Amino acid sequence: MKKYILPALKLTLVLVVLCAGIYPLFIAAVGRLAPGQGGGEKVVVNGKVVGYANIGQKFTDDKYFWSRPSAAGYNAANSAGSNKGPSNPDYLKDVQAHIDTFLAHNPGVDKKDIPAELVTYSGSGLDPNLSPAAAQIQVARVAAARHISPDKLKALVDRYTEGPLLGLFGPSKVNVLRLNVALDGMAGGKTAGQ
Missing domain, CATH: 1.20.5 (Single alpha-helices involved in coiled-coils or other helix-helix interfaces)
Structure with a gap:
C-alpha cells in the first residue's frame, strides 16, 4: 500500500x-x-471611459450602428448564449422579434438580406464585433437619422473594418463601439456609451 x-x-x-x-x-x-494588460481594452473619449472594445454594448437608437443581440443583456457577469436550439419555439420567437424590430427601423431592407448575426445571439452574448456586411446594411438608417451622406458612412465603416488576424485567421470585422465613437466624433454629438 x-x-x-x-x-x-x-x-x-x-x-x-x-x-x-x-x-x-x-x-x-x-x-x-495583451491590449489593456489583461483588463480589457478601454475606449476613452475626452478622458472618460465610454466602454470596453472587447465587450459588446447595447445600441438601440437609430443614429447608432446596432450590436449583435445578447442573451446575457450585455452584462459581462452573465456571459452566456441562449442555450436554445435552432428549432426551439422560444428561440424562433426571439429571432422573429429581432427581425421585426430590424425591419421596422430599416424599411428599405429585405428580410432575406439581413445578416444572421443581427438577429441571433452569439455564444457569449457579448460579441463586440459585426461583419462589414452587417454594419453596411445599417448605413441608410444611420445616415437618415444623422442627416449624413451614406457615402461618408460607408467610408467610415470601411475605415473601421479590421481584416483577418495576420491576414489569414478569422473573418473581417467591425468593432461596433469604436465605430459609434468615431461616428459621434464625426457628427460632433454626444459620445456613444453615455
Missing part, C-alpha cells in the same frame, strides 16, 4: 504546483502582454 500512496502524493503535489501555481502565473503574464 505504501508503494502506491507515496508516488500518488508526490504526483499530486507536482500537479498542484504546476496547475494551481505555475500555469495561472503564466496566463497572467501573457494577459499583461
Whole structure:
C-alpha cells in the first residue's frame, strides 16, 4: 500500500504546483502582454471611459450602428448564449422579434438580406464585433437619422473594418463601439456609451 500512496502524493503535489501555481502565473503574464494588460481594452473619449472594445454594448437608437443581440443583456457577469436550439419555439420567437424590430427601423431592407448575426445571439452574448456586411446594411438608417451622406458612412465603416488576424485567421470585422465613437466624433454629438 505504501508503494502506491507515496508516488500518488508526490504526483499530486507536482500537479498542484504546476496547475494551481505555475500555469495561472503564466496566463497572467501573457494577459499583461495583451491590449489593456489583461483588463480589457478601454475606449476613452475626452478622458472618460465610454466602454470596453472587447465587450459588446447595447445600441438601440437609430443614429447608432446596432450590436449583435445578447442573451446575457450585455452584462459581462452573465456571459452566456441562449442555450436554445435552432428549432426551439422560444428561440424562433426571439429571432422573429429581432427581425421585426430590424425591419421596422430599416424599411428599405429585405428580410432575406439581413445578416444572421443581427438577429441571433452569439455564444457569449457579448460579441463586440459585426461583419462589414452587417454594419453596411445599417448605413441608410444611420445616415437618415444623422442627416449624413451614406457615402461618408460607408467610408467610415470601411475605415473601421479590421481584416483577418495576420491576414489569414478569422473573418473581417467591425468593432461596433469604436465605430459609434468615431461616428459621434464625426457628427460632433454626444459620445456613444453615455
